[in-house]
Amino acid sequence: MAAPNAQIRPYKLKDEKVVKFAIGKALMEGLTIANRRAVFHPFTLTMWVALSCIMIQYFSWWPNPEHGFLRFFSAVPAFACWAVPILAWIDWINRPYFEDATSDALHNLDVANIEEYYALSPSSGFFVLEYDGSIIGLVAIDASKNSQSNQSFKEHNKVKEQKRGTSSVAVIRHFYVEELFRKSNVQDDLVAFAVRHAFNSSGDVKEIRVVTSSLLGYVQESFGKLGFRIEGITTMKGVYSWTARTMNLRKTDWTKDKQMST
Numbered sequence: 508m509a510a511p512n513a514q515i516r517p518y519k520l521k522d523e524k525v526v527k528f529a530i531g532k533a534l535m536e537g538l539t540i541a542n543r544r545a546v547f548h549p550f551t552l553t554m555w556v557a558l559s560c561i562m563i564q565y566f567s568w569w570p571n572p573e574h575g576f577l578r579f580f581s582a583v584p585a586f587a588c589w590a591v592p593i594l595a596w597i598d599w600i601n602r603p604y605f606e607d608a609t610s611d612a613l614h615n616l617d618v619a620n621i622e623e624y625y626a627l628s629p630s631s632g633f634f635v636l637e638y639d640g641s642i643i644g645l646v647a648i649d650a651s652k653n654s655q656s657n658q659s660f661k662e663h664n665k666v667k668e669q670k671r672g673t674s675s676v677a678v679i680r681h682f683y684v685e686e687l688f689r690k691s692n693v694q695d696d697l698v699a700f701a702v703r704h705a706f707n708s709s710g711d712v713k714e715i716r717v718v719t720s721s722l723l724g725y726v727q728e729s730f731g732k733l734g735f736r737i738e739g740i741t742t743m744k745g746v747y748s749w750t751a752r753t754m755n756l757r758k759t760d761w762t763k764d765k766q767m768s769t
Contacts, residue, residue, distance in 0.1 A: 511639035513693075515700050518621055518633040518645075525642050526635065527618065531609050533683035537722040537749075538598075538605040544722075545597045545746040555593055559585040601745045616669075617649060617680055627651035628673040630709040636684065636697055644684035644694065646701045650677035650712050677705045679717040682726060694729045702733060706758050714757050721750040730754050734764050 518526060545551060562585040563569055570579050617624045625631045628651040636644030652670045654677055679701060684694040705712050717735065719727045720743075735754040743749050 513636070513638045515634050515636050515697060518625070518635055520622060522635055522642060523621070526621070526633075526645060527613060529642065529645055529683050530612055530618065530681050533681065534609040534612060535605055537720050538601055540722040541601045541605075541745055541749060542594075542597050544749075545601070546594065548747055550747075551593065551597075555586070555589055558589045562588065597746050604743065604745060612681070615680070616653070617647065621647075624651070624669070625649070627653070627669055627671050628709070630673050630677060630705045630712045632701065632704050632708075633681075634697070634700065634704075636693065638688070643688050644697055645681060646679065646697045647681040648677055648679050648701045648705050648715070650674055650705055650709065654678045673709045673711040675711060675713045677712045677715045679715065682717070684725070689725050692729075694725060695732055698729045698733050702756065702761065706761060712758065714755055716753065716755045719752050719754060721752070727752060727754075730756075734760055736760075 559582070563582050566585070568581045568585060570581055612618065621633050625633045625647065628649075630650035631648060631654075633647040634645065635642045636646075650673050652672050652674055654674045682694075682697070684697065702715060705715055715735075716738070717730055719730060721727070731754075733756065735756045737752050738755045739753040741751045741753070743751055
């Protein structure tokens with residue numbers, strides 16, 4: 508039986524549905540992590556126990572020794588009653604940010620026509636990581652003249668009208684790897700591939716930027732391994748909040764690291 512084949516290849520039109528789903532999934536994954544962190548935060552757990560105990564005291568639901576082993580179940584309704592509204596409140600606070608970010612990403616001009624948009628510059632590229640015939644990851648690097656803008660296709664829906672050429676600053680717009688494959692650090696290969704493509708395809712690109720979330724540790728770790736440095740940190744709103752890092756990699760630093768490793 509032949510071994511499964513893994514490869515990084517350019518995006519094809521047939522990948523559109525899977526790729527757009529992955530872009531949305533990559534952003535919404537942060538909501539799951541933000542909610543989980545908020546639920547298990549010491550303050551949340553303390554509030555949950557305190558409110559449950561107040562309810563138990565009010566209704567006199569403390570375990571009665573006369574009921575034997577079943578006495579311990581008398582307090583369960585109180586804990587269950589408070590768990591549901593707390594979970595709902597956390598999700599209600601966190602969800603709008605991620606839904607807006609997902610909507611913006613899927614309505615961005617680069618997603619409207621991926622093939623045409625990422626052909627505006629030789630250093631741009633939308634690549635998918637394929638394993639055994641299935642897409643398990645993706646990376647999109649934009650080195651076009653529009654690389655630092657977030658233009659919606661609702662505002663300007665014609666990619667053909669965009670200026671061709673290469674910017675001095677390339678931006679990694681999308682990045683994702685299926686959770687099952689992250690332990691193999693295949694995401695590091697995906698980052699390295701995109702960086703090599705941007706810097707080697709044109710001498711105009713002098714710097715690559717990416718915005719990463721503290722909720723997605725595997726992303727920040729991969730870019731950090733390749734030499735990306737933190738340029739700025741923004742605190743995002745939400746339950747207990749989280750941070751977004753702007754990271755960059757200069758071509759001069761990348762070239763030096765490359766020479767030292769050889």
